[in-house]
Amino acid sequence: xxxxxxxxxxxxxxxxxxxxxxxxxxxxxxxxxxxxxxxxxxxxxxxxxxxxxxxxxxxxxxxxxxxxxxxxxxxxxxxxxxxxxxxxxxxxxxxxxxxxxxxxxxxxxxxxxxxxxxxxxxxxxxxxxxxxxxxxxxxxxxxxxxxxxxxxxxxxxxxxxxxxxxxxxxxxxxxxxxxxxxxxxxxxxxxxxxxxxxxxxxxxxxxxxxxxxxxxxxxxxxxxxxxxxxxxxxxxxxxxxxxxxxxxxxxxxxxxxxxxxxxxxxxxxxxxxxxxxxxxxxxxxxxxxxxxxxxxxxxxxxxxxxxxxxxxxxxxxxxxxxxxxxxxxxxxxxxxxxxxxxxxxxxxxxxxxxxxxxxxxxxxxxxx
Amino acid sequence: xxxxxxxxxxxxxxxxxxxxxxxxxxxxxxxxxxxxxxxxxxxxxxxxxxxxxxxxxxxxxxxxxxxxxxxxxxxxxxxxxxxxxxxxxxxxxxxxxxxxxxxxxxxxxxxxxxxxxxxxxxxxxxxxxxxxxxxxxxxxxxxxxxxxxxxxxxxxxxxxxxxxxxxxxxxxxxxxxxxxxxxxxxxxxxxxxxxxxxxxxxxxxxxxxxxxxxxxxxxxxxxxxxxxxxxxx
Numbered sequence: 001x002x003x004x005x006x007x008x009x010x011x012x013x014x015x016x017x018x019x020x021x022x023x024x025x026x027x028x029x030x031x032x033x034x035x036x037x038x039x040x041x042x043x044x045x046x047x048x049x050x051x052x053x054x055x056x057x058x059x060x061x062x063x064x065x066x067x068x069x070x071x072x073x074x075x076x077x078x079x080x081x082x083x084x085x086x087x088x089x090x091x092x093x094x095x096x097x098x099x100x101x102x103x104x105x106x107x108x109x110x111x112x113x114x115x116x117x118x119x120x121x122x123x124x125x126x127x128x129x130x131x132x133x134x135x136x137x138x139x140x141x142x143x144x145x146x147x148x149x150x151x152x153x154x155x156x157x158x159x160x161x162x163x164x165x166x167x168x169x170x171x172x173x174x175x176x177x178x179x180x181x182x183x184x185x186x187x188x189x190x191x192x193x194x195x196x197x198x199x200x201x202x203x204x205x206x207x208x209x210x211x212x213x214x215x216x217x218x219x220x221x222x223x224x225x226x227x228x229x230x231x232x233x234x235x236x237x238x239x240x241x242x243x244x245x246x247x248x249x250x251x252x253x254x255x256x257x258x259x260x261x262x263x264x265x266x267x268x269x270x271x272x273x274x275x276x277x278x279x280x281x282x283x284x285x286x287x288x289x290x291x292x293x294x295x296x297x298x299x300x301x302x303x304x305x306x307x308x309x310x311x312x313x314x315x316x317x318x319x320x321x322x323x324x325x326x327x328x329x330x331x332x333x334x335x336x337x338x339x340x341x342x343x344x345x346x347x348x349x350x351x352x353x354x355x356x357x358x359x360x361x362x363x364x365x366x367x368x
Numbered sequence: 369x370x371x372x373x374x375x376x377x378x379x380x381x382x383x384x385x386x387x388x389x390x391x392x393x394x395x396x397x398x399x400x401x402x403x404x405x406x407x408x409x410x411x412x413x414x415x416x417x418x419x420x421x422x423x424x425x426x427x428x429x430x431x432x433x434x435x436x437x438x439x440x441x442x443x444x445x446x447x448x449x450x451x452x453x454x455x456x457x458x459x460x461x462x463x464x465x466x467x468x469x470x471x472x473x474x475x476x477x478x479x480x481x482x483x484x485x486x487x488x489x490x491x492x493x494x495x496x497x498x499x500x501x502x503x504x505x506x507x508x509x510x511x512x513x514x515x516x517x518x519x520x521x522x523x524x525x526x527x528x529x530x531x532x533x534x535x536x537x538x539x540x541x542x543x544x545x546x547x548x549x550x551x552x553x554x555x556x557x558x559x560x561x562x563x564x565x566x567x568x569x570x571x572x573x574x575x576x577x578x579x580x581x582x583x584x585x586x587x588x589x590x591x592x593x594x595x596x597x598x599x600x601x
Binding site for chain 2: 064066098099100101102104105106108110112113114115116117125126128129157158159170173174176177
């Protein structure tokens with residue numbers, strides 16, 4: 001905060017402080033979000049992942065106050081939207097909120113377009129209260145459709161479009177009032193893989209070109225991996241881990257995070273394959289380790305070095321490289337053979353090379 | 369042809385076109401009653417239907433007290449059989465129209481009889497609008513009137529036309545009963561001049577005309593509902 005030189009780069013646009021959301025249903029209260037604090041910086045693509053029911057959608061609805069929290073404080077772009085610190089509730093005035101909401105675009109899993117209005121009317125609807133004249137509204141709507149590559153379908157009705165096209169219209173509509181924040185609530189979850197990638201790339205492009213802050217709610221790690229800078233993992237209404245994308249992938253602390261990262265990364269699949277095939281039998285002088293490395297730090301010479309210096313025979317049984325934030329992240333499953341002492345030394349050596357070494361218990365692979 | 373008709377439908381011909389008990393006034397009265405009570409009952413029904421949806425617990429203006437008021441009024445009027453309602457609200461009719469009998473006097477019970485039915489139908493039609501679309505509109509900073517007119521009424525318009533058709537048809541049914549307070553119309557023709565005088569041919573033709581009327585309403589309603597629906601084209 002004191003570092004003025006960086007203030008522009010780390011300007012907070014969304015500040016959620018100790019936010020809780022409780023629903024009262026007859027006799028029981030459900031805590032959908034529990035004391036969540038989350039800061040999102042301007043210009044970030046911020047991914048919030050978790051299984052369904054984790055409270056992601058509820059949390060993100062607090063940002064534009066579609067969901068009123070039960071306690072905490074929400075400051076969006078410098079405006080206090082909600083504050084309830086010790087039972088004294090302060091909510092932004094509704095007319096002011098409407099104006100502010102126009103600066104927070106939102107897209108949804110099921111697009112939520114107006115079915116009885118054409119594509120261009122859908123975009124124009126968002127501009128109904130702008131200062132623009134009718135002609136200018138039409139022009140701006142068409143320009144926005146051009147931006148998402150749909151100007152030719154301006155007079156079609158949403159039902160005549162594919163899911164991917166409908167989501168583009170929704171994006172054009174969400175961008176109509178030149179928002180600074182765009183929230184995607186499972187925006188790609190109803191799309192096929194090809195459309196998912198196109199929509200994600202479009203969001204990234206908008207992030208780059210317009211400096212749009214994107215909040216990406218998803219249960220698909222693939223989406224986060226493709227465009228997010230920072231990630232928060234949610235479970236049972238709580239944020240259990242946050243960090244930048246690479247850290248979350250490589251140094252995940254929480255079991256659920258690893259599970260999430262794992263379900264999408266090749267290593268989990270590899271483990272499952274190995275488990276199913278029962279290909280490898282480990283002798284007493286063998287063990288299986290997973291090596292994770294960032295960048296291209298591992299080369300074959302390591303294997304040679306292990307043999308020369310530590311008398312260890314290493315055989316690679318599986319390898320995989322993924323690109324995250326334009327950085328390669330590799331994972332190798334290796335069976336190392338040698339005396340227990342030498343194996344320990346070799347592992348220490350590998351760790352010194354900035355390689356993350358995880359011992360894969362025999363049970364994890366071989367007895368399933 | 370004309371002779372054949374006179375032979376088989378002597379009473380129909382006897383009633384004549386114009387004058388007291390004629391066919392044209394009867395048709396006119398049915399149209400008059402249907403039209404005006406559709407307007408008054410329709411407006412009342414729309415207001416109550418919209419009110420019910422907006423003030424419901426998951427509506428955009430949740431308010432238990434107001435919802436309960438709308439709900440009770442609608443339920444109360446729906447519970448009264450129409451023929452009893454005619455008599456029951458006669459004093460009110462007297463206050464509003466100045467008389468308890470006649471075609472115009474029938475508009476009061478007809479409007480009050482049809483509005484609760486319409487209100488429920490409108491409520492169901494509007495509730496069919498995907499809540500996600502309303503949420504999306506809110507996220508765009510839409511006002512309450514935007515949400516009522518551009519989202520609820522426009523998104524549900526095809527469904528609204530369908531329920532309006534159903535309501536109009538049941539309203540035509542109600543106008544037949546209004547004959548009981550001297551409102552005339554085709555229903556009265558069928559009962560007073562047909563059934564009560566053993567003139568089955570008159571009853572038959574009156575019924576046929578009501579049927580044609582209903583059919584026309586249905587056809588027009590279906591057509592409009594179809595061309596105004598872009599949900600699944």
